[in-house]
Amino acid sequence: MDQYDRASELEQAEREAAIANARNATKLYRSDCIDCGDDLEPHRLEYGICVPCKATREHQDKQRGRR
Numbered sequence: 240m241d242q243y244d245r246a247s248e249l250e251q252a253e254r255e256a257a258i259a260n261a262r263n264a265t266k267l268y269r270s271d272c273i274d275c276g277d278d279l280e281p282h283r284l285e286y287g288i289c290v291p292c293k294a295t296r297e298h299q300d301k302q303r304g305r306r
């Protein structure tokens with residue numbers, strides 16, 4: 240294997256790693272609510288929870304803090 244082959248192989252490995260990282264990044268976002276399993280609206284995807292469930296959680300957190 241000469242120097243050029245090694246360089247292009249490394250380049251390809253880096254490209255594949257970058258693609259794998261991009262796939263993992265999109266996997267972080269779930270498409271359904273973590274609490275009720277409803278499909279999330281696009282603007283809720285990064286939160287992973289729908290608006291009603293988020294409100295319920297905040298309500299419960301407040302009650303917990305009062306105790």
Ligand SMILES: [Zn+2]
Binds near residue numbers: 273288290
């Ligand atoms: Zn929900």
